[in-house]
Amino acid sequence: xxxxxRDFLPTDAEGWVQVRRAALPFMVTTPECVAFDLAxxxxxxxxxxxxxxxxxxxxxxxQVGLVHDSPEPGQGFCNAYTHPDRTGRGAxxxxxxxxxxxxxxxxxxSVYTWVLDTPSDRAFAEKRGYAPSRPAHFxxxxxxxxxxxxxxxxxxxxxxxxxxxxxxxxRPLFEADAETTADEPSDTPVELSDYEDWLxxxxxxxxxxxxxxxxxxxxxxxxxxxxxxxxxxxxYMSGMTGTRRAYRGRGLAKLVKNDSLHRAxxxxxxxxxxxxxxxxxxxxxxxxxxxxxLCATEVRHVRRIG
Numbered sequence: 001x002x003x004x005x006r007d008f009l010p011t012d013a014e015g016w017v018q019v020r021r022a023a024l025p026f027m028v029t030t031p032e033c034v035a036f037d038l039a040x041x042x043x044x045x046x047x048x049x050x051x052x053x054x055x056x057x058x059x060x061x062x063q064v065g066l067v068h069d070s071p072e073p074g075q076g077f078c079n080a081y082t083h084p085d086r087t088g089r090g091a092x093x094x095x096x097x098x099x100x101x102x103x104x105x106x107x108x109x110s111v112y113t114w115v116l117d118t119p120s121d122r123a124f125a126e127k128r129g130y131a132p133s134r135p136a137h138f139x140x141x142x143x144x145x146x147x148x149x150x151x152x153x154x155x156x157x158x159x160x161x162x163x164x165x166x167x168x169x170x171r172p173l174f175e176a177d178a179e180t181t182a183d184e185p186s187d188t189p190v191e192l193s194d195y196e197d198w199l200x201x202x203x204x205x206x207x208x209x210x211x212x213x214x215x216x217x218x219x220x221x222x223x224x225x226x227x228x229x230x231x232x233x234x235x236y237m238s239g240m241t242g243t244r245r246a247y248r249g250r251g252l253a254k255l256v257k258n259d260s261l262h263r264a265x266x267x268x269x270x271x272x273x274x275x276x277x278x279x280x281x282x283x284x285x286x287x288x289x290x291x292x293x294l295c296a297t298e299v300r301h302v303r304r305i306g
Contacts, residue, residue, distance in 0.1 A: 016031070060092060063079045134278065138274075141261070174203075205229075226240075
């Protein structure tokens with residue numbers, strides 16, 4: 001049996017999702033989202049999707065590219081995952097080596113990768129020269145069988161909207177996303193400055209549910225938002241919850257997330273997931289208040305290659 005690594009083909013979409021759902025059951029992934037991410041990627045990202053194949057069976061995947069919207073040049077990323085039932089065949093090592101070669105050609109001087117916090121995964125990364133950088137948690141909330149805090153009273157002067165209400169002009173949401181993303185803890189900081197690119201890869205993303213994305217408006221200005229990503233079936237994920245600097249400390253993040261979760265449950269979604277940087281204490285506290293429980297931890301690792 002021989003493992004090969006090659007570029008993703010449109011016919012790989014279903015197999016890609018099967019591998020990712022097996023390796024990361026707490027992520028929301030659909031074939032449409034995978035194909036869209038590749039088609040809409042900014043040229044400067046040098047984005048590639050790689051697959052590992054064994055005797056015609058897809059057993060591993062990798063997302064590879066440059067962090068093109070970071071103020072720090074030379075940062076690359078590779079997120080590689082092997083189906084849990086197909087480990088030990090060399091797929092992960094081959095995916096990683098192929099990704100590193102691609103990134104080196106494109107001028108990357110460092111490669112960042114997310115590694116599940118298990119002894120075998122940590123050993124795999126460290127054996128290949130990757131050092132741990134920062135941890136992040138995945139959390140799960142049972143929307144069907146659990147209980148949500150009751151809907152909060154909307155404070156005076158605050159209005160609740162959805163992203164769908166901004167269909168004619170989503171720029172205010174872009175500006176809020178850019179400001180809150182800039183303040184998000186990360187070892188690969190991002191500056192969102194290209195509105196057209198944001199429209200292409202975020203606003204028009206098939207996984208973004210405009211109707212379930214909640215927005216708080218104060219005096220006509222977007223103050224906070226909670227972006228909802230869904231698979232159109234049962235799974236919901238908080239893509240980003242943020243409050244603009246001038247409106248922090250007023251409980252607006254909790255307000256918009258609560259509103260979005262209640263409407264997601266009413267729409268039939270049964271499982272809600274979210275991700276948190278382990279150092280982001282305020283959002284971890286908000287999610288504990290909702291009843292989210294830790295379901296997995298990943299640790300960002302980095303290797304210098306330049």
